Amino acid sequence: MPVFPLRPYELLIGLRYTRAKRRNHFISFISLISMLGIALGVAALIVVLSVMNGFQKEVRARILGVTPHLQVVSETGQLLDWQPLLAALGKQSELRAAAPYVSGQGMVSLNEVVQGVMVRGILPTDEQRLTGLGDKMKLGKLDDLRPGEFGITLGSDLARAMGARLGDSVLLITPQGQITPAGMLPRLKQFRVVGIFEVGMAPFDNALVLIHLNDAQKLFRLGEAVSGISGNLHDLDRAPEVALKLGGQLPPGIYATDWTQQNANYFAVVAMEKKMMFIILSLIVLVAAFNIVSTLVMAVTDKQADIAILRTLGASPSSIMKIFMVQGVLIGLIGMVLGVGGGVLIALNIGTLIPFIEHLFGVQFLSKEFYYISELPSDLHSADVIVVASMSFVISLLATLYPSWRAAKVQPAEALRYE
Known part of the structure; x- marks a missing residue:
């Protein structure tokens, strides 16, 4: 009609x-x-x-306040000759900052309380430019992580659960063991609490600890190698495009992942x-x-x-x-x-x-x-x-x-x- x-x-x-x-x-x-x-x-x-x-x-x-926009990693889990790669990434116009990191799993113990954690070795100054974690410190400063001093910063919920305070010594245990006549024993190292941060997300505040990159390399027996290189972009929405572009320029066995892939699910x-x-x-x-x-x-x-x-x-x-x-x-x-x-x-x-x-x-x-x-x-x-x-x-x-x-x-x- x-x-x-x-x-x-x-x-x-x-x-x-x-x-x-x-x-x-x-x-x-x-x-x-x-x-x-x-x-x-x-x-x-x-x-x-x-x-x-x-x-x-x-x-x-909040995720990007802790994790970088971009990561360059190796299929073997270790980047051996990473300094030239870091210099090459620094020349990319899309990247605002880049820095090496070491990551691994472990346990922290204090006063008979044991908690499983994700250990991340960082360079404090570079980490501040990457994620701004220094602005999330409730106690202490990120710069208090100094090489050779074996300092550690804990998430606020983790510190509360363990009763940890600034200056306390905590035992960090890693699965990379030592072979002894008695069998395989885990590696143990005393760390001093130099800071407590709060991201506002339970997965990080409950289970993330930060130590200096050099201390992490010694702890995980990496020598001069690192787990990967983190990058921060000027425009985080272009992360998939930049990762794809870098993938064609990286050596064989090394690839780039972005934050959308890391949190895709x-x-x-x-x-x-x-x-x-x-x-x-x-x-x-x-x-x-x-x-x-x-x-x-x-x-x-x-x-x-x-x-x-x-x-x-x-x-x-x-x-x-x-x-x-x-x-x-x-x-x-x-x-x-x-x-x-x-x-x-x-x-x-x-x-x-x-x-x-x-x-x-x-x-x-x-x-x-x-x-x-x-x-x-x-x-x-x-x-x-x-x-x-x-x-x-x-x-x-x-x-x-x-x-x-x-x-x-x-x-x-x-x-x-x-x-």
Whole structure:
């Protein structure tokens, strides 16, 4: 059926039907439920998408606050002649900084408390340029890690669990053992606690320790070799492109990995969860749209006499159809506007609302012991708001088609037969 631009009388009658005045002068109950359903669905979508964006942004920032954007490593796990490679990487215009590192696993022991840890050997000055870990020191300084002094910095949760304080001596045990007449024995070395850092993510605060690069080479018996070279980029989003470019320039057996590869599983899961939440919460809007269908079907049944009179006065079937489309679209539009307003308001103030609710009910939604972060972040994207609003409007528009088509099919003679 051809649809022409709205005429003033079609719009006015559609608006009048939307108001649907009764004895109490209020909008019909079903129309109100439809509006609230759409508003709830739209607001929930905007808030959830904003929280997931904020979660992804916050975790990415904290991960990159400890791990470098780029790593050059060897298939054997050791880079022997790494100085020329470091000099070559320093000439890459995309890299802001590069430095060698040593990594390995071990255990730390203090006062009969033993914890498994990831040991990372660094050059303090270069590490500050790479990850900014020096800004996350709660006690001590990163520069207190000096070669030959066997100093160590611990994550805040690890230090708390072990009861470690500045100046304490901890025993660092590595799986690289020594062969003795009694068999294979692990290597043990006393380290002095010179600093405590806090990243804000349990996996790092619980299980990461930093020592000087030279001490790590001695501890893991690497000689002059290192585990790899870390790099920091001017534009972290170009990390995959730069890693691919470097891969073609590196010697055989040496390759480059970027932060998206190192954390690929996590970011893939977050992206999938965001899509699934969008689909699931869209069902709220869809259910509300069915209420619009019910409202319009009832309105068409109730207004058959009015439709017949309009038809006898010369109104075309397309005009009747547009009258009821106006009614349905207006319900959806009001719900969408309320939902967008409420969703944006909540998303922008979720950092205030969640602590208030937690304090009011004495609960904590995100425990640092189990989650990457302990606060609920929010990052509102205008693109998400536009997509959600457009989706709800289109669903509302589609919901009006069948009832409006039924209204256009009403025959005046049949409708007025018993009037």
